[in-house]
Amino acid sequence: MRTPLVAANWKMHKTIPEARAYLERLLELVGREAGVEVVVIPSFTSLPAAAELLAGTPLGLGAQDAYPEPAGAYTGEVSVTQVADVGVHYVLCGHSERRNLFGEGDELVGRKVQAVVAHGITPILCVGETLDERRAGGVWKVVERQLERGVAGLNDNPRGLVIAYEPVWAIGTGVAAQPSDAQAMAARIRVWLRKRFGARGDRVRIQYGGSVNTDNAGGFLSLPDVDGALVGGASLDPDTFWAIARSAHR
Ligand code: PGA
Numbered sequence: 001m002r003t004p005l006v007a008a009n010w011k012m013h014k015t016i017p018e019a020r021a022y023l024e025r026l027l028e029l030v031g032r033e034a035g036v037e038v039v040v041i042p043s044f045t046s047l048p049a050a051a052e053l054l055a056g057t058p059l060g061l062g063a064q065d066a067y068p069e070p071a072g073a074y075t076g077e078v079s080v081t082q083v084a085d086v087g088v089h090y091v092l093c094g095h096s097e098r099r100n101l102f103g104e105g106d107e108l109v110g111r112k113v114q115a116v117v118a119h120g121i122t123p124i125l126c127v128g129e130t131l132d133e134r135r136a137g138g139v140w141k142v143v144e145r146q147l148e149r150g151v152a153g154l155n156d157n158p159r160g161l162v163i164a165y166e167p168v169w170a171i172g173t174g175v176a177a178q179p180s181d182a183q184a185m186a187a188r189i190r191v192w193l194r195k196r197f198g199a200r201g202d203r204v205r206i207q208y209g210g211s212v213n214t215d216n217a218g219g220f221l222s223l224p225d226v227d228g229a230l231v232g233g234a235s236l237d238p239d240t241f242w243a244i245a246r247s248a249h250r
Helices: 016-030 044-054 080-086 096-102 106-118 131-135 139-150 179-203 217-221 238-246
Strands: 005-009 037-041 059-063 090-093 122-127 162-165 205-209 228-231
Touching: 005 205, 005 238, 016 037, 016 044, 016 059, 016 238, 037 090, 044 059, 044 080, 059 080, 080 106, 090 106, 106 122, 106 139, 122 139, 131 139, 139 179, 162 179, 179 205, 179 217, 217 228, 228 238
Parallel strands: 005 037, 005 228, 037 059, 059 090, 090 122, 122 162, 162 205, 205 228
Antiparallel strands: none
């Protein structure tokens, strides 16, 4: 039995006071409810304040990215060691905005996943095809390559690994995938995970992401192979995000 994981990817939004106000409200809403894991993924600047506010609460904390080298001359980067120091539980690896806007390749994404696991933190490996790749009919080829290279540095134990399937054309567009397509892809990813990790592949959670909102969340979160959602735009308001997270209760 996999506990659904619903995560709020704030992207480049919110100042520290805004982050605090959001988290205080979300904590009011969440109470002590279990059965679904709820994670907030703020900007680096808000991570220390968020870690303080969320300590001892049921809410998890994630970073949007982290660089695999432990320290060094990498101006502008924040290392996995540094986000581990803040106390994050999750790190997004290879979000499509990192891949497409900042030129992150599969090899770097794989090193990030490996470094995150080495620090005892859970990587959320993001995979998904662009519209051009979809039109060219190569969806599985793209996703399979991203999976293979993304976990290339792991042995046969995936530990807490999470996969987020996010078709790039569905991100921030208001056009979500059809639940049946999300299920078909998640099932295919599940088969791949079993081949790669054996029975342990069944423990890996697979999220859907891309224009998830309060209206469609229930449809995605009830799919047999979809174990949660990675929510961007609709996660920026705590009440809306909590409404989405609640639809993951099984
Ligand atoms: P969206 O973003 O919900 O705004 O489409 C999802 C994501 O990028 O993780």
